[in-house]
Amino acid sequence: MQRKRVVVTGLGLVSPYGIELEKAWEQVQNGQSSVTKITRFDVSQYRSQIAAQVVDYHPEAFFKPNEIRRIDQFIAFGVSAARLAHENAGLSSGVIDKDRVGVCIGSGIGGLETIEKTAIKHNHNAGKISPFFIPASITNMISGHVSIEYGFRGPNFSVTTACATGSHSIGLSYRTICYGDADVMLAGGSESPCTPIGLGGFSAMRALSAQNDKPKQASRPFDRDRDGFVIAEGAAVLVLESLDHATKRGANIIAEVTGFGMSGDAFHITQPHANGLGARNAIEHALHDASLQPADVNYINAHGTSTPTGDEIEPQVIKQVFGASPTLAMSSTKSMHGHLLGAAGSLESIWSCLAIRDQVAPPTINLDNPIESCNGINMVPNEAQPMKINYAINNSFGFGGTNTSLVFAKYD
Template sequence: MVITGMAVLTALGSDLKSFWHSLCDGRSGIGPIDLFDTSDYKTRFGGQIKDFDSTPIIDARDQKRLDRFAKFAVVAAAHAVDDSGIDFGAENPSRAGVIIGTGVGGLWEIEDAHKKLARGPDRLSPIMIPRMMANSAPGELSKRYGIQGPTWAVSTACASASNAIGDAFRAIQRGDVDIMLTGGSEAAITPLSLGGFSAMRALSQRNDTPTEASRPFSRDRDGFVLSEGAGIVILEEYEHARARDAKIYAEILGFGSTSDAYHTVKPDPEGRGAANAMRTALFDAGVTPGHIDYVNAHGTSTPPGDLAETVALKSVYKERATDGLSISSTKSQLGHLLGASGGVETVVTVLSLYYGVLPPTINLNDPDPECNLDYVPHTAREIPARYAMSNSFGFGGHNATMVLCALDGIPRRYAQQAA
């Protein structure tokens, strides 16, 4: 199936073209957090979306009903639908679905409700439960667009959005639906979340140089940068997209999902689960490691995570890993959007194929000698890539990998099926 519409909300920008140009120019969206007072925190910066305004899309009544993460999903979905040109009102509602990933859901509402609870249970809002639910985002989108097909939320930590897109891919592949609205949304820059990640020593503490804090695969990386936002895509069955003369960005060829079965938060240092996800996606796509031109790495800038992913890449790609394979981590510019990261990075990977440009890994001034692959350092690279892979790995040992293909004719999977 093919991708016919996309949108992002990130600290680096929300207009697709300006976002892409900023990414390829090597700019960073990381800066001081001003959503709340961070003066007592060890980390005081992140990938915050500044001046977010959802009022053009969400009316006053719904503003009160939705948590920040759900608003991100609604706004990004509206832009993706516009980008695709699809009219859900003209579609069979049972032949469309919504699957949205989120790591923590309505965390702002949970924290606000806890403060109210301290003054007594009668102070809680009657809409507290709907606002905090992880499935409030797909439920709201289903209602807004009259979508009556498969609709659910996915929560697999930082692999959530990629698993959501994988589920959507499978739904179309099975013939259940023709269209899926999918991706991920997260609004986890909250007092509790920032404090919790700081307590587990997962975050960078480079408060004096926030734009240089996210440095995947660097020798002196000291943790990830917490970010927020959304990445949404429209998936369509190829003939359905062709029948309405839709713009097609790329094709999803394969998907793989595995578990480390190793540790609650630490990745398997041998990268076995991650490697299995990559191999599964390649097998599902019907391609070999030699076909892949570009990997959008999970690359969070944590010491164990980046090394484990490098080990996994070497295991899967073998000599190809050091001979012609380009890899980059756009978290170096965007920070880590947790459950939304796979949605945004799917968009980034598609744009890389669409425009023939690979975004860089910035801040890679002193590469870790054990992370010795080609991470496209500092500067974007023009390559007419045809096949690409996107990795997402999450706490709990969740691994999700997608293989995508540039479209320059009949989609590869469709051609195989027709043959």
């Protein structure tokens, strides 16, 4: 069986830059931070008090009032992003075989706010639990809602792999199409962690930046003065499609997915492997899957979360795999929009696709004093760089020691 080629034909997001794709991309290219103080609940007792929160998004524009009450915010974000991606791909015009369209949109945590509020309201009274509590909380429910809304009867599932969720979703959807199990997949991730226990939980791990006085400078991947990641929320969905299917319906092809690699660290529940072994394996598997040589890759969207340990290791791994490549650039867009956890891999895949489309590498902002391990790599400091990008890689690594690497290519 010859495996099918897979292309990206639609993008949709609900993000700290709003819900308009091109406007969001423009701000990312301009190096604008979307991190602000959290105001939706009292954060005075929390170590970290900042986040990149979704703006210019009104659930009423997407759902009826009684529907909003029955879904957690992560579902609202995810379904809305899927709808925007569907529209962006032009899937509503023309006839498509709905048995051949699947959905894989996951979440790292799921309905945290719903779980938190239900636990408080429930207070050992079994009679007070809403029958919508479970369907509002479980992580595969975005895929469920999207399939019901559009009648998509193809593969329907979700991935939950912490901060690698969005990338696993895209990678496994790509494989699903390669194998001929579907013609079209809506793939991505969503997260809504900016709740009291979400913020408190990540704070307790000392994972979050406490640079509360300067929110826009707090996320500083690969910089000497980084002190943790900035929590963020939102959703990002990509429409993946077999090349045959896309060509037949005259779809606008944004980029091609040509490789996917996965691995496990087998090391620690939250710390990356000390030598970056898992990350390296994932990247090498992705390159192999794409039949690429390291020198072919022009841009890497780094995992780069702004945590002390992770940021130290990733550039070392890049140098091990790619050597001293003068044509390679790597940036962390998390410097601008923080860490969307389960949506990070899909949002950053969107940037990778648009970097290829527009032949420009988005910057790593707040990179005033790059750490030593970045020496010899073009980290795209503080300003976007126009460049030739034939192949881009998106790395995502998650708690539990789960690693993914995706290869996107310019479609010719």
